[in-house]
Amino acid sequence: MSAPILILTEVALGPSEREAVEGLLASGAAALEVLVPAGRKRRLVIDFLDHLSMLEFSKAVGGLSAGGPAPEVARSVAQTALDTSIAALQGLGTGVTGSIIEGDPVQALADKAAATGAEQAVVVTLPHAIEDTFHTDWANQAQRKIGIPVLHLYAGTGFIGDS
Numbered sequence: 001m002s003a004p005i006l007i008l009t010e011v012a013l014g015p016s017e018r019e020a021v022e023g024l025l026a027s028g029a030a031a032l033e034v035l036v037p038a039g040r041k042r043r044l045v046i047d048f049l050d051h052l053s054m055l056e057f058s059k060a061v062g063g064l065s066a067g068g069p070a071p072e073v074a075r076s077v078a079q080t081a082l083d084t085s086i087a088a089l090q091g092l093g094t095g096v097t098g099s100i101i102e103g104d105p106v107q108a109l110a111d112k113a114a115a116t117g118a119e120q121a122v123v124v125t126l127p128h129a130i131e132d133t134f135h136t137d138w139a140n141q142a143q144r145k146i147g148i149p150v151l152h153l154y155a156g157t158g159f160i161g162d163s
Helices: 015-027 044-053 057-065 071-089 105-116 129-133 138-146
Strands: 005-009 032-037 096-101 120-125 150-154
Touching: 005 015, 005 071, 005 105, 015 071, 015 120, 015 150, 032 071, 032 105, 071 096, 105 120, 105 138, 120 138, 138 150
Parallel strands: 005 032, 005 120, 032 096, 120 150
Antiparallel strands: none
């Protein structure tokens, strides 16, 4: 059996992500492992600028006063995203597993890659204009940190970014 493909996602996976992962598996069978972070550290200024760049004015202003979700709510949202993602990928590869991760998502991905011998990773995010422009997004961080090919997919679009 070949090394697993690791998938780090901040949102629930759907049909476009399934299609992209299916394309990766065309060259051979591999296990899939989905990692979903429980919550995300807020970066007030970057989040504000991201929303403005996407012309999401109400989200930009609302984000200035809103606090992050309570830990139990964040974990519940992550569990729902994980369950939905595993269901979306069922039948692909040699099996689909997943887990909720705590702390730095890129470090968790690096740790999992080292532990499993993964040779490829997929990072699925919403567009983040500032991070994507300055190459500080999860995919670019992972590429630099773990040194394996990292595919960056924008959730729901099928658009592949560079990393």
